[in-house]
Amino acid sequence: MLNRINDRVKDISVPRIRIFANKVAQFENGINLTIGEPDFSTPELVKKAGMTAIQNNLTGYSHNAGLLELRESVANFFEDTYHFRYDPETEIVITIGASEGIDAVLRTILEEGDEVIIPAPIYSAYVPIVHLEGAKVVYLDTSATGFLPDPEKLEGLITEKTKAVILNYPSNPTGVTIPKERLDKIVDVLSKHEVFVISDEIYSENTFSGQHHSFAAYPELRNKLFLLHGLSKSHAMTGWRIGYVLGAKNLMEQVLKVHLHNAICASLPSQFAAIEALENCRDTPKEMNKAYIERRDYVQNRLRKMGLDAIQPTGAFYIFPSIKNINVSSLEFAEQLLEKEHVAVVPGSGFTKYGEGFIRISYANSLENLKEGLDRMENFIASIK
Ligand SMILES: Cc1ncc(COP(=O)(O)O)c(C=O)c1O
Incomplete structure (x- = not known):
């Protein structure tokens, strides 16, 4: 067969x-x-929160978008740390790791023949999903520009077919972070075009000097941006499978449909553990x-x-x-x-x-x-x- x-x-x-x-x-x-x-x-506190949830029989389904309490913790985390806020009621979906978030967002937006611009070298999980949707990847070579996208080159690749640009800083595999000045220039380009911006910032908390700068902090991208994030890397929680997608209400309503038909919801004990991580283990x-x-x-x-x-x-x-x-x-x-x-x-x-x-x-x-x-x-x- x-x-x-x-x-x-x-x-x-x-x-x-x-x-x-x-x-x-x-x-x-x-x-x-x-x-x-x-x-x-x-962290011990996080493990305990997960175990307590299991002991208390909190082992069923949650709201499709995830526990409201967890979405509030996510919203507060970004507001406190990076000074932007997404509405926990309507603009955040808890996913099965950032991986399911990548899948849900790409399947929500892509149609056959679309193009997705991806700076490369890049983490290997985006490309197969783009291809599964019948869309095409257009690479932006960053190997000669310190593994950072050149804003002019990026603009040169945007065509009528471009549906999205995927960005991943701090970067897997190169470990580079994006300086604020470069970020500003890229945001200038992205804000001019009708393309989605998918920013996978799962390594944001593993920034070694100064502060991470998020694409989600730019109001001019608000109507087109999906922020992908999660606890796998920051809290050594890869096996708990907790990620989150943040985006504008009208876009997240669509993402939620894809997520719920695929996953129903993320694991409930893991969601309780995630609340503990975001509330009490920020360091x-x-x-x-x-x-x-x-x-x-x-x-x-x-x-x-x-x-x-x-x-x-x-x-x-x-x-x-x-x-x-x-x-x-x-x-x-x-x-x-x-x-x-x-x-x-x-x-x-x-x-x-x-x-x-x-x-x-x-x-x-x-x-x-x-x-x-x-x-x-x-x-x-x-x-x-
Ligand atoms: C850039 C990037 N995004 C997403 C993921 C997947 O993370 P998660 O465990 O939350 O699915 C990884 C894992 O290596 C990664 O490197």
């Missing part, structure tokens, strides 16, 4: 991250530097950032000594060094490193072809593992040079 499966689904390939993570797990002494999740535990990411900064500096230093340059990450927990001075593709590099030294990294080409010539290392890992992984990488590089 395979011939009767949707061709667009058959065309989707398994993300490279998973392939390398699965392979390294087969080696007893394997070091996995592909991991896109914090190596910390969910959790700050603690994690201290560790990330120490590891980032260690990793970048070691890479530099191996002759691998990387833009200094200012957010998330990834570093994206260039391997262009080594004469292999990023896929060959990752495959051989895995085979010879049992260390897994993600080839840059896993983040579109614009990531070729780079590898992604996640430093959401202990200093001990990072040291061992980098020692082995050093051996590997010496052996192939």
Whole structure:
């Protein structure tokens, strides 16, 4: 029956991250530097809130948009931290991680033949969903502009067919954040055109110096913006599956329909845990950032000594060094490193072809593992040079 499966689904390939993570797990002494999740535990208070909900039989469905109390916590979090407010009654939907938010928003807006502009290299989850909807991705190459979109180039790509622009800062895979001046210029471009802006700011709390700047803070984007967010990264809650989408009322009414027919609602015990995270554990990411900064500096230093340059990450927990001075593709590099030294990294080409010539290392890992992984990488590089 395979011939009767949707061709667009058959065309989707398994993300490279998973392939390398699965392979390294087969080696007893394997070091996995592909991991896109914090190596910390969910805060105790949050775990307790989830357990209490289960013990109290709060295990049913919630409102399709999520518990109002959680939506209020989300609204208050953004208002207190970033000084913009979305109405918890009508402008926030709690999703099953940011992933379901990405899916719900793209399925709400896309039609066959639409174009979606995506700066690249970029996180690999957006593209397959765009393709599933019969829409086309138009890439904005950022590899020569510090992994940040050039506002003029962005404007040059917008056509009548452009339905949306997807942005992700702090960035997976590059770790760059977007400076306010650049943000202002991009907002100027976006506000002039009738295109949706989908801003995935899931790493906002993992900003290492100064404050994260949100696209959602610009009133001129209010009628076209979807903010994607969640607790997976900030509170080490990847398995709880809580995300949220924020947007203008008339748009969110449409997103809610897609979400409810797909998911009904996010897990209820997880929603209670999420309230605790947003209300009483706001400093959790700050603690994690201290560790990330120490590891980032260690990793970048070691890479530099191996002759691998990387833009200094200012957010998330990834570093994206260039391997262009080594004469292999990023896929060959990752495959051989895995085979010879049992260390897994993600080839840059896993983040579109614009990531070729780079590898992604996640430093959401202990200093001990990072040291061992980098020692082995050093051996590997010496052996192939
Ligand atoms: C940029 C980005 N957006 C969304 C997600 C998915 O997050 P969630 O666990 O909330 O679905 C990830 C996970 O790696 C990510 O890197």
